[in-house]
Amino acid sequence: xxxxxxxxxxxxxxxxxxxxxxxxxxxxxxxxxxxxxxxxxxxxxxxxxxxxxxxxxxxxxxxxxxxxxxxxxxxxxxxxxxxxxxxxxxxxxxxxxxxxxxxxxxxxxxxxxxxxxxxxxxxxxxxxxxxxxxxxxxxxxxxxxxxxxxxxxxxxxxxxxxxxxxxxxxxxxxxxxxxxxxxxxxxxxxxxxxxxxxxxxxxxxxxxxxxxxxxxxxxxxxxxxxxxxxxxxxxxxxxxxxxxxxxxxxxxxxxxxxxxxxxxxxxxxxxxxxxxxxxxxxxxxxxxxxxxxxxxxxxxxxxxxxxxxxxxxxxxxxxxxxxxxxxxxxxxxxxxxxxxxxxxxxxxxxxxxxxxxxxxxxxxxxxxxxxxxxxxxxxxxxxxxxxxxxxxxxxxxxxxxxxxxxxxxxxxxxxxxxxxxxxxxxxxxxxx
Numbered sequence: 001x002x003x004x005x006x007x008x009x010x011x012x013x014x015x016x017x018x019x020x021x022x023x024x025x026x027x028x029x030x031x032x033x034x035x036x037x038x039x040x041x042x043x044x045x046x047x048x049x050x051x052x053x054x055x056x057x058x059x060x061x062x063x064x065x066x067x068x069x070x071x072x073x074x075x076x077x078x079x080x081x082x083x084x085x086x087x088x089x090x091x092x093x094x095x096x097x098x099x100x101x102x103x104x105x106x107x108x109x110x111x112x113x114x115x116x117x118x119x120x121x122x123x124x125x126x127x128x129x130x131x132x133x134x135x136x137x138x139x140x141x142x143x144x145x146x147x148x149x150x151x152x153x154x155x156x157x158x159x160x161x162x163x164x165x166x167x168x169x170x171x172x173x174x175x176x177x178x179x180x181x182x183x184x185x186x187x188x189x190x191x192x193x194x195x196x197x198x199x200x201x202x203x204x205x206x207x208x209x210x211x212x213x214x215x216x217x218x219x220x221x222x223x224x225x226x227x228x229x230x231x232x233x234x235x236x237x238x239x240x241x242x243x244x245x246x247x248x249x250x251x252x253x254x255x256x257x258x259x260x261x262x263x264x265x266x267x268x269x270x271x272x273x274x275x276x277x278x279x280x281x282x283x284x285x286x287x288x289x290x291x292x293x294x295x296x297x298x299x300x301x302x303x304x305x306x307x308x309x310x311x312x313x314x315x316x317x318x319x320x321x322x323x324x325x326x327x328x329x330x331x332x333x334x335x336x337x338x339x340x341x342x343x344x345x346x347x348x349x350x351x352x353x354x355x356x357x358x359x360x361x362x363x364x365x366x367x368x369x370x371x372x373x374x375x376x377x378x379x380x381x382x383x384x385x386x387x388x389x390x391x392x393x394x395x396x397x398x399x400x401x402x403x404x405x406x407x408x409x410x411x412x413x414x415x416x417x418x419x420x421x422x423x424x425x426x427x428x429x430x431x432x
Contacts, residue, residue, distance in 0.1 A: 003099035003100075003102060003103055006106045007086060007102075009106060010106065010113075010120065013113060014117070014118060014120040014122075029152070029154070031116050031119070031122050032122050032125070032152040032155060034116055035112070035116060035126040036126070036129075038109075038112050039126060039130050042130045042132065042133035043129045043132075043140070045133040046133065046136075046137050046138060046140055047138065047139040047140070047158075047159050047281075048139065048140050048141075048157070048158040049064060049139065049140070049142065049158050049160055049161075049162075050142050050153065050154075050160075050161045050162070050188050051142070051144065051161075051162050051273075052147075052151075052161070052162070052163045052164070052185050052188050053144075053162070053163045053164030053198060054167035054181070054185070054322065054324060055167055055322065055325045056164040056198065056266040056269065057143050057164050058079055058302070058305075059263060060198070060273070061077060061079055061142075062079070062300040063256075063258075063266065063270035063292070064141050064270055064274065065077045065091075065094075065141050065299070066292040066296045066300050067284060067289055067291075067292030067293065068139060068292070069094065069292065069299050069300075070287075070292040070295075070299070071284045071288040071292070074092065074093060074135075074137045075092065075093055075138065075139055075140070076090075076091070076128070076135070076137040076139070076140035077090075077094075077141050077300060078128040078129075078132075078140060078143060080121065080124070080143065082426075083303050083319075083422070083429050086102070087102065088303075089128065092132070092137055093299075094299050094300045094301050097128075101131060105127050105130070105131070119152075121152055125152040128140075128142075139159075142158070144185070144188060147185055147187065148185040148186060148187040149184050149185075149187020149188075150184075151187075157193065158193055159193070159280055159281075160194050160195070160196065160273055160276045160277060160280075161188050161189060161190065161193050162195065163185055163188070163189075163195070163208065164198040164199065164266065165265070166178050166182045166185060166201060166203070166204045167323060167325070168352070177203075178204050179204060181204075182203070182208060183207060186207060186208055189208070189211045189212055190215060191217055192216060192217055193217055194217060194218045194220070195208070195212055195217060195219050195220075196222055196269065196273055197219065197221045197222065198221075198265060198266070198269035199223055200221045200224060220272065220276075222269045222272035225275075226243055226245055226250065226268045226272065227245075228243055228244075228264045228267070229242045229244055230242045231261070238255045238257045239256045239258070239263060240253055240256075241253075241255075241256065241264070241267060243267075243268070251289075254267070254289075255290070256293045256296065257293075257294055257295060257296050258296055258306070259306040259307075259308075260305055260318065261331065261332050262325075262332070303429055304318065304319040304425045304426075304429065305318060306318050306332065307429075310416075312412040312413075313338075313342075313410040313411065313412055313414040313415060313416055314336070314338065314414075314415050314416070315403075315416045316336075316415070316416070316417050317417070317418040317419060317428055318332075318417075318419050319419070319422045319425045321421050322351070323352065323355045323359070326359060326419075329417075330359055333361065334361075336415055338414055338415035339413040339414050340411065340414045341361060341363065341415050342365045342367065342406040342409065342415065342417070343360070343364045343365070343366050343367070343393075343417050344402045344403050344419075344424070345360075345366055345382070345420040345424075346368070346371055346376060346377070346379070346382070346402075346421050347376075347377045348373075348376060349377040357385060357388075357389045357391060360389070360391055362389070365406075365409065366386060366394075367396055368382045368383040368395045368396065369395070369397070369399045369401070369424070370397075370424075371423035371426065372398065375423075376423065379396060379397065380395045399418070399424050399427045400427070400431065403416070403418060403428065
């Protein structure tokens with residue numbers, strides 16, 4: 001099989017949550033543990049860092065990877081979902097796993113795949129852990145998938161665990177309140193493994209503190225240790241932060257090449273993790289921190305975070321897709337200079353549509369569409385839902401048709417935003 005035939009085999013054999021939703025979800029780790037036994041526990045061959053949470057865990061994971069690369073480590077990075085190519089999920093020092101490595105993995109292990117019938121996510125985690133062992137990485141940053149307690153990544157014994165924040169997402173699986181979701185995501189907290197919480201939230205702080213006490217480990221909150229006093233934009237389009245600890249300027253003029261005001265929270269979480277690693281066996285200088293955070297995109301290949309796709313008019317896409325994520329994007333849009341606003345919007349069918357639609361700007365022109373996956377909400381259904389919230393626009397069969405129409409209607413000083421779903425962004429980036 002060639003690479004595309006290999007992916008077709010995997011898509012046909014294994015249920016993929018991003019495509020089919022609930023049918024791919026497994027409420028236990030039995031298959032993951034069976035795969036781990038089969039591969040002889042490859043994740044024990046290198047150090048790991050575990051990053052969970054509702055929003056920001058991808059950005060934080062890439063920030064940590066970039067800093068560790070600058071510090072001279074060979075760094076594995078496992079994230080999900082992918083946007084343009086499956087291989088984005090598995091990287092070493094920013095380089096995606098090769099097509100041949102994916103082909104070889106499937107060819108060599110077809111029998112166990114057919115026997116255990118793992119989900120697509122379970123299989124990709126096993127592939128990543130085995131690949132990182134074969135390539136002898138020093139450390140792997142592992143992003144949690146959906147939850148934590150029952151996530152396939154939750155078999156590692158990391159140097160540090162982190163939970164960025166908690167929002168209402170995947171409520172059908174994780175619970176319908178912030179404290180219930182915190183319990184699930186707090187499942188990555190382990191005995192004697194320091195845990196860092198990115199954002200202090202009154203609904204969840206005590207949950208995490210109790211879990212850490214029960215499991216006998218130290219807990220700290222990044223936003224209680226460090227504060228951003230100011231954030232500006234440099235002429236080379238990087239964010240510049242002044243970060244304080246106890247009223248003392250600790251990180252002056254710290255540049256981050258990830259845009260979006262929500263990165264203020266993520267950079268504090270990343271710095272808290274780095275400082276925890278410095279207390280252990282990792283050698284990371286301040287210079288490494290500055291170099292790494294200034295080159296996250298080029299070092300790691302991160303896509304889809306307030307990513308500029310064009311100017312005159314300005315075209316931006318972002319993968320934020322739940323209520324908390326969209327709330328931050330709405331605020332970012334307000335702070336982005338523009339005359340008229342055009343929004344290319346698509347959503348999946350198992351989200352809280354009303355909550356998201358209720359906070360979107362009413363003055364925008366909307367182009368309702370859907371991504372090329374079975375979970376996508378029909379564009380006409382989305383239009384009907386949106387009209388109840390005074391969001392007006394027209395339906396389009398695919399995201400490229402929607403964007404082309406937005407471009408026709410937009411003036412040079414307008415803003416076109418593309419989002420609502422990770423998979424809307426994926427469809428756009430696939431042809432960029």
